[in-house]
Amino acid sequence: MAKELIRLQDLCMAFDDEPVLDNLNLYINDKEFLTLLGPSGCGKTTTLRIIGGFTTPTSGDVLFDGVRINDVPPYKRQINTVFQKYALFPHLNVFENVAFGLRLKKVPDAEIKERVMEMLEVVSLKGFENRKPDALSGGQQQRVAIARALVNRPKVLLLDEPLGALDLKLRKDMQMELKRIQQQVGITFIYVTHDQEEALTMSDTIVVMDKGSIQQIGTPEDIYNEPKNAFVADFIGESNIIDGIMVRDKVVKMYGREFPCLDGGFAENEPVDVVIRPEDIDIVPVEQGQLVGTVTGVTFKGMQYDIIVDFRGFKWLIQTTDHSPVGARIGVKIDPDGFHIMKKSQYSGMFGDYSSYSEEYDELSDVEALDEEEAQEDREEGYEE
Amino acid sequence: MRSKGIAIPYVVWMAIFVVVPLILVVVYAFTNRSGGFTLENFASMSQYASVFGRSFLLAFVATVVCILLGYPMAYFLARERGRLRQMATMLIMLPMWMNFLLRTYSWVFLLERNGFFNTLLETIGLPKLDIIDTQGAVVLGMVYNFLPFMVLPIFSVIEKMDHRLIEAAQDLGANSAEVFRRVIFPLSLPGVLSGVTMVFIPSVSTFVISRLLGGGKSLLLGDLIEMQFLGSAYNPHLGSAISLVMMVIVLVSMGIMNRFGEGEGEAVVL
Ligand SMILES: Nc1ncnc2c1ncn2[C@@H]1O[C@H](COP(=O)(O)OP(=O)(O)OP(=O)(O)O)[C@@H](O)[C@H]1O
Ligand SMILES: [Mg+2]
Numbered sequence: 280m281a282k283e284l285i286r287l288q289d290l291c292m293a294f295d296d297e298p299v300l301d302n303l304n305l306y307i308n309d310k311e312f313l314t315l316l317g318p319s320g321c322g323k324t325t326t327l328r329i330i331g332g333f334t335t336p337t338s339g340d341v342l343f344d345g346v347r348i349n350d351v352p353p354y355k356r357q358i359n360t361v362f363q364k365y366a367l368f369p370h371l372n373v374f375e376n377v378a379f380g381l382r383l384k385k386v387p388d389a390e391i392k393e394r395v396m397e398m399l400e401v402v403s404l405k406g407f408e409n410r411k412p413d414a415l416s417g418g419q420q421q422r423v424a425i426a427r428a429l430v431n432r433p434k435v436l437l438l439d440e441p442l443g444a445l446d447l448k449l450r451k452d453m454q455m456e457l458k459r460i461q462q463q464v465g466i467t468f469i470y471v472t473h474d475q476e477e478a479l480t481m482s483d484t485i486v487v488m489d490k491g492s493i494q495q496i497g498t499p500e501d502i503y504n505e506p507k508n509a510f511v512a513d514f515i516g517e518s519n520i521i522d523g524i525m526v527r528d529k530v531v532k533m534y535g536r537e538f539p540c541l542d543g544g545f546a547e548n549e550p551v552d553v554v555i556r557p558e559d560i561d562i563v564p565v566e567q568g569q570l571v572g573t574v575t576g577v578t579f580k581g582m583q584y585d586i587i588v589d590f591r592g593f594k595w596l597i598q599t600t601d602h603s604p605v606g607a608r609i610g611v612k613i614d615p616d617g618f619h620i621m622k623k624s625q626y627s628g629m630f631g632d633y634s635s636y637s638e639e640y641d642e643l644s645d646v647e648a649l650d651e652e653e654a655q656e657d658r659e660e661g662y663e664e
Numbered sequence: 665m666r667s668k669g670i671a672i673p674y675v676v677w678m679a680i681f682v683v684v685p686l687i688l689v690v691v692y693a694f695t696n697r698s699g700g701f702t703l704e705n706f707a708s709m710s711q712y713a714s715v716f717g718r719s720f721l722l723a724f725v726a727t728v729v730c731i732l733l734g735y736p737m738a739y740f741l742a743r744e745r746g747r748l749r750q751m752a753t754m755l756i757m758l759p760m761w762m763n764f765l766l767r768t769y770s771w772v773f774l775l776e777r778n779g780f781f782n783t784l785l786e787t788i789g790l791p792k793l794d795i796i797d798t799q800g801a802v803v804l805g806m807v808y809n810f811l812p813f814m815v816l817p818i819f820s821v822i823e824k825m826d827h828r829l830i831e832a833a834q835d836l837g838a839n840s841a842e843v844f845r846r847v848i849f850p851l852s853l854p855g856v857l858s859g860v861t862m863v864f865i866p867s868v869s870t871f872v873i874s875r876l877l878g879g880g881k882s883l884l885l886g887d888l889i890e891m892q893f894l895g896s897a898y899n900p901h902l903g904s905a906i907s908l909v910m911m912v913i914v915l916v917s918m919g920i921m922n923r924f925g926e927g928e929g930e931a932v933v934l
Pocket of ligand 2: 323324325363439
């Protein structure tokens with residue numbers, strides 16, 4: 280049975296009356312790899328700083344092992360942090376950086392040496408003991424930061440986008456490495472990222488945040504397969520989100536047509552958001568299609584083609600291994616388990632249409648980043664209304 | 665190419681106002697009144713050993729006092745925010761806007777036998793103190809005049825220090841005293857080094873302060889040199905030789921200090 284280690288209770292945080300965290304409730308289990316995932320500025324770092332003790336919440340409690348620790352200063356908490364920009368001590372070499380916490384605890388020299396070297400081994404930095412941090416690459420600095428925190432054998436390690444500065448390849452390696460280290464030392468990791476793929480790969484539990492509140496908590500599979508609202512569906516992976524009506528259990532209506540699905544538990548004829556993942560859509564000849572649309576864009580992505588298809592003005596993204604030329608009329612077929620039905624939410628109608636994608640996919644660089652930014656702006660506008 | 669062109673005026677400036685006087689000093693130091701080469705200027709300097717000793721000692725004491733006073737001042741200023749900090753910075757800078765001679769004279773007025781302090785002591789029924797014309801008064805004058813040069817570089821180093829390093833230290837278990845000892849202080853050493861340079865050098869070569877506050881009793885190198893050029897003992901050759909030796913001693917000691925602090929980064933001279 281997993282044991283609860285940290286609990287955030289009705290946590291609120293405001294900077295100069297500007298609310299940043301809105302009534303956060305979350306519990307974190309011992310030895311769990313938990314990820315806070317959300318767009319920039321949603322309050323991930325703030326949450327982490329509250330757990331670390333660097334920020335005092337405006338209201339609400341932080342419990343550690345059942346004890347309220349709101350007023351415990353950082354240096355007395357059994358928690359260590361890997362900071363967003365590493366924050367290595369520039370005047371100390373790698374060995375002394377890692378030994379910092381042990382020296383404070385007056386650990387005997389021989390034991391310090393042993394534990395530091397052991398930890399440098401874990402992060403594959405043997406032989407770098409005498410280097411100063413500014414003579415290390417970003418990835419190496421990051422590993423020193425991890426070693427510096429882990430050597431103290433904390434109960435909880437907080438990591439604030441530790442891989443943000445690394446290139447894709449190194450990032451992937453470090454993701455595996457971190458997961459391995461977490462399992463090896465067997466402690467709780469609370470990990471912050473805005474990269475959904477990273478979150479899906481590494482976490483036991485993902486907490487999706489937006490605008491200072493939690494949108495969904497669940498395993499990576501839950502979050503991906505059963506997103507709670509349009510924000511989560513859009514933020515995690517690619518999603519076509521279409522207005523629909525739940526006619527009755529296991530039957531959803533879109534485009535005036537009824538489709539069999541597996542979901543239930545909605546009121547009769549309740550308006551819903553229908554999520555269809557791009558990879559769950561099969562392209563079939565027009566006459567066999569449940570829906571018929573026109574291809575308006577095709578992008579080769581290596582593993583698959585990203586095809587944008589116009590269904591009566593609403594553009595879908597379909598991922599398939601078969602090429603279809605622009606302008607082609609195609610039919611699509613979706614199996615009942617390809618539908619995921621969500622209740623309407625404040626995010627309904629803001630996401631899940633790929634019109635902008637089709638216009639911009641030619642500009643190869645940062646298409647997704649652009650999309651995300653736009654989505655973010657849309658969201659902000661939506662909020663003000 | 666272009667950047668070299670731009671540098672030319674500065675190079676010319678440096679040549680005229682730095683290098684030429686330096687060459688003149690060297691030439692004078694190694695010649696006698698008739699213009700022939702000689703080492704006699706250096707040989708005759710041994711009689712002034714006590715002046716050298718006193719100058720370096722007083723400058724050293726003044727520098728140490730400046731560190732002891734200036735470091736906490738800079739530290740708390742750098743961590744302070746808002747109006748208090750602005751005001752305190754103003755107060756530190758204010759004397760620097762006044763004429764050097766003037767502000768040293770003001771201390772004469774304060775410390776004199778019948779000056780402000782002694783009048784004050786008298787009115788509350790305490791015996792008068794002999795402060796003026798002592799080496800203590802000279803040190804006081806040095807500290808007063810050069811303290812801002814200690815405070816400012818330390819202040820700017822601490823002020824620019826990455827706050828996350830402090831948080832990282834706290835995170836690893838350091839309380840505020842340990843944060844200071846293990847992170848803030850070592851990282852502020854370059855500022856201290858600059859401050860030391862900027863206090864020690866003018867202190868060692870000053871002549872106004874010792875003249876006004878030391879009452880001519882504690883002759884310093886600055887006075888000695890000044891006497892050789894403008895005063896009674898007119899001998900620019902000897903004056904140049906003394907200057908040269910002083911310069912070499914200062915350079916060597918600064919070099920040693922910088923080497924000593926190398927691990928903590930180079931001193932930044934403002
Ligand atoms: N010290 C502060 N003073 C005022 N506002 C702050 C402060 N720290 C954070 N904020 C605000 O709080 C909000 C959340 O910030 P936070 O750093 O938690 O975001 P984040 O989710 O970590 O974002 P990112 O992914 O960009 O790091 C932001 O709008 C930010 O401007
Ligand atoms: Mg952040």
